[in-house]
Amino acid sequence: MNEKLSFQNITDKLAQESGVSKKMAETFSKAFFDTIVETLSTGDSIKIKGLGTFKLVEVGDRESVNVSTGMRFVIPGYKKVAFTAEDSVVEELNARTEAPASDSTETPVEVEVSEPVAAEVPEEAPVEEVPVVEEEAPVVEEVPVEVEKEEDIDTLIQVPEPEQVEQPQDAFAGIDMLISTPESMEEIRQQYEEAKAKMETAVEEARKANAEKLRLERLLERMENNVEPEMVAHTERAEVQNTDDSADTAQETAQEENSNKIEAVDKTDTTDEEAKRQEAFNRVMMEQPKQQEPEPPSEKTSNRNVWMTLLVVFLVAVLGVFVYMIYRNIEAVEKVPTEQTTKPSKPVQSQKPSKPAQPAQPSAPKVDKDSVEKVQKEDSIKASKVDTSKPQKEETQPNAKKIEEKKQDTKKPVEVKKPEEKKPERPKTHRMQRGESLTRISQKYYGTKDSVRAILRINTFANPDNIPVGAVVKLP
């Protein structure tokens, strides 16, 4: 099996089988293969009965790449002998290889190999047990070693874990102790409340001062500019008495005041910041002598930040309200002379008085109730206009949303209806025109070429590829 037989072996066999002398067999075989080579070298193919066909095949030049250098080079073409075995040869080969395999040459071997091994185990128990034990023993030894290693690893891992956990626990406990001590907490709260009160008072004072200054400045400017005395009087009344709500003057004054208030707000910002800085400085001064705690300062800074953000939010909101008011007033002025041409403006104006209180409440938590109240105290005009403007703002927004929703509602059904309407419009038949094909029809009526099959299913064409012009095609 799998031997490499040489020329000599074959000639010997040939001599044996055919009863010819070895010498003759050898000369014949030699001549046999030489002639094959000769005929092949002439470029002819040769067919030998009982073997197959030898053919000379030319292999063309081909390019390849040197893997190490990456250089391209050409493998030159050459001639080679191709051999195809005769079908009868292949059949015979398979018949011969299958026959011995099934007859009990190969399979029994496997059985013999497998069975004795199983049988020997019980019979020669003492002999085989020794190696088995030897084999198992090292395995058993290895296992505990691994287990020990794992245990070591576990212990190594476990040891640092509790330490790491304990350290933070201690740290937290210390912080908790510091925080939980009633004295320090109360002191901090007291400090915080004091600072808060100081800040509030400072802010109020600053705002009042600024507002007064601005009023005085405004009056002086108007006096200097010699604005119409009536207007000045109106504005004065509006500012001082807070009762004049006449349309024209109120609008004008509101606009003027808005601009002034914006300035005032800006200035209050600066004063607020100053007050805060002082407050922060005071806090630092108060804290340093008492205790050096890690968290309280952070709490205060966070509180300060919260206050800062709240103030900023409030100021931004006030600015937004005033800007909106100006916008509203301009709109109103424009709409009144044009006799209220636009419809959506009407409900907004009519709803203003009806729901003033409700929207004001939701707006309050966003800002800061206390700060809003302060501003109302300072400038009642501002407050009154803030109150009136807020409902406007918040009513118009929902109104706008509602309108948008309505628009969307109206749009959606329209969009849905369109395809429904299209379907019935599709004709049930189609008259073929010059240059049209079923694919084109399918594309035209169904948008896809896939409906050609559906069309073919309904119709019967002599030749679907060549339908005569004017033929009526049913459409599914």
Add this chain to the structure above:
Amino acid sequence: MTNKEFLEKVSRKTNIEMDKVKDLSSSLASAVLEAIAQGNSVTIQGFGSFEPREKASRRIYNPTTKTYLVVPSKTTLSYKMSAALKTQLNKQ
């Protein structure tokens, strides 16, 4: 070149009768085949080597019937020309 022409050529070369050459040729082929069938490879110096080659079973697809068929594994006779023959053939 057909088998007959080939045998005539061999007969002329070896001065062996045509019938004898026919017998010898067929017996030589059968000898080679027998050796191959036993799983051996036959190497003839200056010509090449014959050896059995197993082809694995494969699945083929018939596109007209759209069915898959399994071609069973089989052994074929493969031939590889020798290096000497290659040089001789490519000399010219």
